Amino acid sequence: MRGRRVVITACAAISPIGHGRAAIVESLRRGVSGVKPLKEDHLLARFIHSRVFGTVDYPVEYDFKRTHRKTMGPVAYYACQVAKETLEQSGLSPEFITSGRLGVAFGSTHGSPSVQRDIYRTFFTGAQGEFSTIGAVDYLKSMVHTTAVNITKMFGITGRVISSSTACTTASQSIGYGYEAVKFGMQDAMLCGGADEYDTTTVAVFDNLLACSTAYNDRPACTPRPFDRGRDGLVVGEGAGALLLEEYEHARARGANILGEVVGFACNNNGGDLILPNMAGIRETLRLGLGDAELSADQVDFVSAHATGTKMGDVIEAQAIHAVYGSHPLVTGFKGHMGHTMGSCGAIETIFVLYLMGEGFVAPTLNLEEPDERCAMIRHTPGLQERQIDVAAIQNFAFGGVNTSILIKRFS
Amino acid sequence: MTRDEITGAVLEIFRREFEMANPGLDDDLRETGEFDSVDAIELLLEIERLLNRELTHEEKQMAMEIRTIRQVIDYVEMLAVKGQGNGNR
Numbered sequence: 001m002r003g004r005r006v007v008i009t010a011c012a013a014i015s016p017i018g019h020g021r022a023a024i025v026e027s028l029r030r031g032v033s034g035v036k037p038l039k040e041d042h043l044l045a046r047f048i049h050s051r052v053f054g055t056v057d058y059p060v061e062y063d064f065k066r067t068h069r070k071t072m073g074p075v076a077y078y079a080c081q082v083a084k085e086t087l088e089q090s091g092l093s094p095e096f097i098t099s100g101r102l103g104v105a106f107g108s109t110h111g112s113p114s115v116q117r118d119i120y121r122t123f124f125t126g127a128q129g130e131f132s133t134i135g136a137v138d139y140l141k142s143m144v145h146t147t148a149v150n151i152t153k154m155f156g157i158t159g160r161v162i163s164s165s166t167a168c169t170t171a172s173q174s175i176g177y178g179y180e181a182v183k184f185g186m187q188d189a190m191l192c193g194g195a196d197e198y199d200t201t202t203v204a205v206f207d208n209l210l211a212c213s214t215a216y217n218d219r220p221a222c223t224p225r226p227f228d229r230g231r232d233g234l235v236v237g238e239g240a241g242a243l244l245l246e247e248y249e250h251a252r253a254r255g256a257n258i259l260g261e262v263v264g265f266a267c268n269n270n271g272g273d274l275i276l277p278n279m280a281g282i283r284e285t286l287r288l289g290l291g292d293a294e295l296s297a298d299q300v301d302f303v304s305a306h307a308t309g310t311k312m313g314d315v316i317e318a319q320a321i322h323a324v325y326g327s328h329p330l331v332t333g334f335k336g337h338m339g340h341t342m343g344s345c346g347a348i349e350t351i352f353v354l355y356l357m358g359e360g361f362v363a364p365t366l367n368l369e370e371p372d373e374r375c376a377m378i379r380h381t382p383g384l385q386e387r388q389i390d391v392a393a394i395q396n397f398a399f400g401g402v403n404t405s406i407l408i409k410r411f412s
Numbered sequence: 413m414t415r416d417e418i419t420g421a422v423l424e425i426f427r428r429e430f431e432m433a434n435p436g437l438d439d440d441l442r443e444t445g446e447f448d449s450v451d452a453i454e455l456l457l458e459i460e461r462l463l464n465r466e467l468t469h470e471e472k473q474m475a476m477e478i479r480t481i482r483q484v485i486d487y488v489e490m491l492a493v494k495g496q497g498n499g500n501r
Contacts, residue, residue: 070450
């Protein structure tokens, strides 16, 4: 459906391979892994077989004042920091930011699991000697839309709020629904993204499902291994990404630096099993995305694969990519570098694509050394390529059978 | 607790928990932009800790109209006196 053009005019990420463009580009060029040993949490870690985590292991400096900090758990710190950097980079005026013409589409998998853990501790220990130990702010820190509304509060944003919480498609839905809100004139700009904090609960969930990597516990940087014969599961990670989506004429009129154009989005559901990947559902999402973008498959020259490194998921995804795009586009799965950053992965991976577009190179899937023969029919990026991406597809799939595809064009 | 002790304790709560170093006793807390409805609920928890007892629903309701630190001190003094009358449950 035709609508207004939507461009990306700023973005920022905190990821296991760096904070900000320079650090992330350097890591992508050098093939750096952000996967580190799982940290002791005095609760779950010792029961988890997978001993690795995509970790933000460097300090992040925050200068938030108390009136903002008081309702923020760790996930909201991540979200507000990338939102702050994105708004600063965008050059949008305070008048526009607070005008109601800017909305927020931002989410996380759980709200803040560390705050939820404190709440449960109160339940189970009886909190002897304390009064009202579940504080007034605990809900505000732990609720599912905590990232979105801490952002609106911090910057005085009065437009629409969309807060998807669909596990691994949280951030890609944020971008997609933000894109549609601007495209169809509901908002002139949307601040979109996702965040997830360090959390062993998520690792335990996937560990219980035998979906986590365990064979590389002594060599964290060697896992996950998307599409590789030696892959043995996913690695949970943490991070945050934010993108400013803006109506093209508005961006042009104010002389904004345009990083790329969102030209298509699709989201569907497999309509059945809530865990197993589904070839028909994924294939249909990719086709719907192309349809929305009014592009043919051969116009897409790069695919950012969801590629978590699980036995079955990577095979189904490779088949779906081949069915829709053939063996034309280069394919990279960024989770090889940083693990699966859950509710933030759609945003972080989209930002990585924008960085590659801006820098004129393509990074390969880290740890993909020998493709599984069932994944070998697609065109895996064969080492670092000095090559310009013009049109990219970013795909993500989530528990619950949710699939998304975002299509982005280099702006010239 | 004497009123001076209560004043010192309340100012310490505002310094420590709300990062308000030198608040005026008669400043409207809402108008300072540094104190809102969430803080008011947190303040009640701090008052419970100070008095070492849980406030009743009715006592908490009485705090809803408080706007200044002097009113907070008055409120805590009233609760402290009441607590002594009740044998400090």
